[in-house]
Amino acid sequence: MPVYRNVNANPCNMCMPLGGILPFKGIEDAMVIIHGSQGCSTYMRRHIAEHFNEPIDVGSSSLNEKGTIYGGAQNLFQALDNIRKVYQPRLIGILTSCLAETIGEDVEGIARDYMKQRKPEDISLVAVPTPGYGGTHSEGYWLAVKNIVSHLARPAKKHGGVNIIVPNLSPADIREIKRILGLMGLQYTLVPDISDTLDRPIARPYTKIPPGGTPVEAIRDMPGAVATIQFGLTVEEKLSPGYYLQSEFGVPLYNLPVPMGVEATDMFVNLLEKLSGCNVPQTLAMERGRLLDCMVDAHKYSAQGSAAVFGDPELVYAVARTCAENGLYPAVLATGSKSNGLEQLLSPIIAECPQKVRIIKETDFALIRTACRETGANIAIGHSDGKYLTEKEGLPLVRLGFPIHDRVGGQRLLSTGYAGTTMFLDRIVNTILENKHNNYRATMYRKFYRNTGEERYCAER
Amino acid sequence: MAISEKILEEILNKYPAKVKRNRKKHILIRDPQQDRQEIEANTRTIPGVVTNRGCAFAGCKGVVLGPLKDMVNIVHGPVGCGYYAWLTRRNKAKADEPNKNFLAYCVSTDMQESDIVFGGEKKLARMIDEVVEIFKPNGITISATCPVGLIGDDIQAVARAARAKHGLNITAYSCEGYKGVSQSAGHHIANNGLMENIIGAGEMEEPPGKYTINILGEYNIGGDSWEVERVLTDIGYDVQAVMTGNGSYAKLKNAHVAQLNLVQCHRSINYIADMLQIKYGTPWLKVNFIGIRAAIESLRNMARYFGDESLIARTEEVIERELAEIEPQLEPYRKICSGKTAFCFVGGSRGHHYQGLYEELGVTTVLAGYEFAHRDDYEGRDVLPYIKTDADSKNIPELHITPDESRYRLKIPVERLDALKQEMPLNNYKGMIEDMTEGTIVVDDLNHYETEEFIKILKPDIFSSGVKDKYVTQKMGIPTKQLHNYDYSGPYAGFRGAVNFARDVAMGFSTPTWNYITPPWKGKPLLEGTIEPCSAHPGVKEVGAV
Known part of the structure; x- marks a missing residue:
């Protein structure tokens, strides 16, 4: 390989x-x-x-x-x-x-x-x-x-707000991040904000450009912020808007993983607490508690999963972390990008994994398919092109990321924050359970009557 | 509300003057009194108008070559173009031979910067070797994307060498995206390639059946071709090749034996139809299997062409049986659809074909147009001698076809052909405009701005087009029906297809969803009060008073 x-x-x-x-x-x-x-x-x-x-x-x-x-x-x-x-x-x-x-x-x-x-x-x-x-x-x-930021940003008065730079997440994910920022009482400029523009309510009259999005003035003032939080650990410096704001205007950069999973969301909330000086409100504490409760309920089933995660590098990293937190260890981690730093980022997660993990970069689905077969992965997590893994290998696919072409609601998939992670884990666990039930008789028949042993939770080939 | 020249002027006034002059020539208000109404088509799109048109690559690989199931259709270029043309058109296929359906695969050379600098020929050649080894296809096509032509990769030479090396039908198509003005250029390039390299490569000399036909310009979107073939086979036809829905190299190479070619989508395939007529003497019949009346007429024309009494009788039997099956199913949908109006804007033939089906459901098409058609698709083939060739169309080579010395056959006597031409569209297409009624609008290359403006004025009950303009219309509160990929439904062709279409369109009208768009608090007036008679207030005139 x-x-x-x-x-x-x-x-x-x-x-x-x-x-x-x-x-x-x-x-x-x-x-x-x-x-x-x-x-x-x-x-x-x-x-x-x-x-x-x-x-x-x-x-x-x-x-x-x-x-x-x-x-x-x-x-x-x-x-x-x-x-x-x-x-x-x-x-x-x-x-x-x-x-x-x-x-x-x-x-x-x-x-x-x-x-x-x-x-x-x-x-x-x-x-x-x-x-x-x-x-x-x-x-x-x-x-x-990066070019939007570097084109518009200009020396600005310190204004006490925070810059938030998000990768390609769903509008629902971005709305959740904004809600958390609001709960923490922070002024912020979030770039790019597709939460309203690409998940637009029916409203009359129809306008050619959808309302919403980050205002140009706010981007101009980004150099005046107290800090930049960028969810872009896999982003190279030359492509990094946060790095640009730091090196050109001295705005401190906090490069964080996408706030998915307990640890990554904790890192985000903890940083917001520090930056705002506000205590974490009860609402968020309750949501964190509920996520933990969900994880305790879910871990029995999660442990039966062996995941193939693919898509944008930033999301692959976030999903791998989140799954591993609940004992759903990855078998295959794949991205079509070159993504130089990905292995290094993933290494602490991989160290925890009981089995050898395949990391494939600049990949196509032919390679992912082979890796799934060789590692015995039994659940796929990623965008809708993974449907070929379902068709050819019988792997159930939990859709996440971009693009989702064969289902509705890609824009409404919520996976960030404590609340979003809870929903994400439910989707994964339910897929494992559904598959188990759908194939229960066949699996048992193989195991006890045909004696062909191998237990796979995915659909039959 | 109908559109007058004045309203049309107002819509176009938003454009800069030069754009306005251009767009005006692409729009007409139907006036049956006029002998001939001219429309401009197949000319360059104005930059920045947000057109629905695609490129030559889309027409060649995406439309014509893509559906050939037992061939691997390689995209030579950066990964995007291959990805975007990966089963996007929902052309369905079922393998005839085990493991010989490659439609689920998107195979690309995935060119990187270094390939652009040093050339991609070697990579392509190595890749063909791998494809032959991995997939063992019946043939390979190679489609070029923009950079290939610009860096001067000679894909024709690579294909020739690979052909000799593997003894396999491997052909290259120079369909770089910048060629021509739309997908249409790509159709022509694909037609030329198929005609030169594949059709006629087979060894069959005689047709396999008494009534052997090819179906041209049918892409089996949502299974359309299967529904048409079900009826044709039942009547007694042998379908040799479908171009290219559910099509295969295995069938296509023997397409020359057919006694009649049916043309469904005139725009994308008329070149092959013409060339088959010249080379093998096979006439083509313009058919339309969308809509019940049109399908019946097409079936009757086919039977009359062969002229066999038993075939004619069998055709009537099948028609009667099919009608008896579908008429009761259609009735409830007709009640829902009756009296409604539609826009019908599709690629190069469906903008015309679906008007008939709509009419049968009681829906009037008030605006129709094509994305990339030529003047003959609007005005009929009589206009062909008058179409000026421009720089863009000259770039696509015209093949010089001559009769095949051993395989040319007169399928029916010349006199009979001439007589039949008077009765049916043999080697002819009358175009869309003739079928449109007074006051309706014909728009070529409709763009986003015009879509919105026409919707505001004509307020259609349903908008039928594609995925790019569908959401704009739905956000405006108007039901839509995708006629490119059928919103994952179909088939819509033939008799049973008409029922599917009626069901889907009726559902669009009758879903309660639309009733909830205005919230209850929006229906109430913001202020309440009474207005005194105007005489009491001399300063205010009653509306309409002089």
Whole structure:
């Protein structure tokens, strides 16, 4: 391991510009354009819309053969004009595609020229170079957040608030983090905030840009915060918005794991207590108690699970921690990203695991499938492409993360905080139980009548 | 409310002047009094209008090649494009041979930065070797994404070498996303490749049955093709190949033996239909299996083409039996649907096909359009000689096809063909516009802004399009029906499909959900009071008073 192959069969990740779209959807009054063939924005809109069940408007500079020869500045100008006219955004993200990067388009330069020539008032253009071959959607996500922050941030007066930087979590997860921040009585700027924009209530009249998202002014003032809390332990420094704010403006950075599980949520709440000087309110203490109660109830069943966890590195790390806390030890930990520091982060968890754990990076599902078979994993946790593990290997899949294309409610999946972790554990344990019941007769028959021994809790092959 | 030229003007006024001039040519108000109504289509989309169109790669790999189940369809490029075209269209397939259905696999070269710099040919060649070893497919297609053409990877040469090495049908398609103006370019590229390299590669010389047909432009979304084939087989037809839903290399290579080609989606496959006519003498019949009337007409035309009395009689028998089965099922749905209005905006044929089915349920289509169709799909093939070729369409090569010396057969006598052409759409398609009624709107390449504006004015009861515009409409409180992937439902084609469609659409209208959108506290007026007669207050005029 890893076996060297050229073929990527059933990828475990999407491309960089897709990840870059998401943060712009969490900025107030923002729009986003992909500089490239129009197929890029169409395909990505389709895949994001299917996860969130929300409209995902993304412009395209619709480059064609002519653009590949003469450059696409004119198309991008026109796209910016039209987007401004119809959407009236205050910020436009410009992502590049394979096409734009391969022909060497300087989008930052084009954006500067646009501002010089058109002199639009009260609008920011944030360019993010995201060639499809430059990384996965995870890297695209972080680079977009970083560029939004570095483009807007400016020296600001100290204001006592905290910066919160979140990875690609569900809107429900972000709402929970905001609720905890509110309970702790903190002023904060959370970037990017998709909690309302990508889980939008039905409300009339319909507006083209959904209400909500982080206000541009708040991002400008981020350098004035007392601290940055970033849930991005797997993020490299060059992609890290928190690191940028620390090195450029001296804002202390607390890089924490996603607040999932007891320990990680404790770390978050404990830090908030320190920063705010407020005591942890009774509500949170009760929720923590309930989570522990849930864990005590759940551990008997959790221990029967052997998990294959896959997806964005940050989430793989968080899920692995959370599961291990309850005695559900991982067998396979996989991500499509390169994610340099992942093994090191995972090593304390792996040290606790009774069996050998496979860590696979830059993987496809063909490799994950083989690893599941070899390690005897019996439950899969991750995004909906893991359905192939169910179809081919009979592994039940607990859906979590992005994308979830074959079920509704990916945007409403809550797994953060004490309350969210409780719900997450319930989902996992119930999947184990359901599978056990569905296959009970067959398992017992094999065990006692056919004498083929092997006990697997997953569905039959 | 109908849309007048004036209202149309108001909608378009929001655009910058140049955009307005452009978009105006893509929209028309149907006026049957006019001899011919022209519409602009298949031209470049204006950057930044948030179109629903995709790219050439989507049309080639995503639409035409993707459904071929016993071939591995390799995507040469960075991982995203392969991922996004991974079973996205819900084209269903069932393996004919054990372990020869590869549709669940997304196979990509996953190009990295170093491949872009140093070229990806070697990686592709090594990967083909692996694919042959792992999957043992009946054939391989290679589809190019944007960077491949730009860095100059010669995928045709790689395919040729691999073909010689493995003795397998391995073909490459230069369908880089930037080619042409939409998916349409990709359809054409795929059509050319299939015609040049696959169709006719088989050894069959004679048709396997008395009435052997191919179905072209049917992609088996949600099982549509299965429902159509059920009826066709029952009548006595032999379906040789379906292009390309549930299709296979094994069947496709012998598609040349058919005596008649049926064309369901004209836009995506008419090139092959034409080329088969020239090369093998097989005429094509424009059919439409969406909607009961259209399906019956298509079946009758087919039977008349073969002209066999027993076939004609059997066709009527089957039609009668199917109608008896579905009519009672449809009745309750008709009651719910009757009197409603719809928008019907789909890719290149369904925008037309579904209007008939809607009409049979009592739903009037008030606006329709295509995402990527050409003028002939709107105005009919008579317009073909008048379509100007531009730089974008010239980039897609036209194959020069000549009759096949040994396999060309006259399927029916020339005089009979000419006579039949008067009665049925043989080698012809009349387009969408002719079927639309006065005052309805035709829009080409409808975009997000226009969708919203037209909805505000026309207030349709249902909006049928795709996943990208569905949620906008639902948020506005209007039911939708996805006609690209059927909202995970289907089949909608043929007789039983019509019942499924009626059930799903009726459900959209009758679900109680819509009743709860306005909360009770919003229904009450904020202020209450009485208004005195206007004479008592000379300063206020009654509305409408002069």
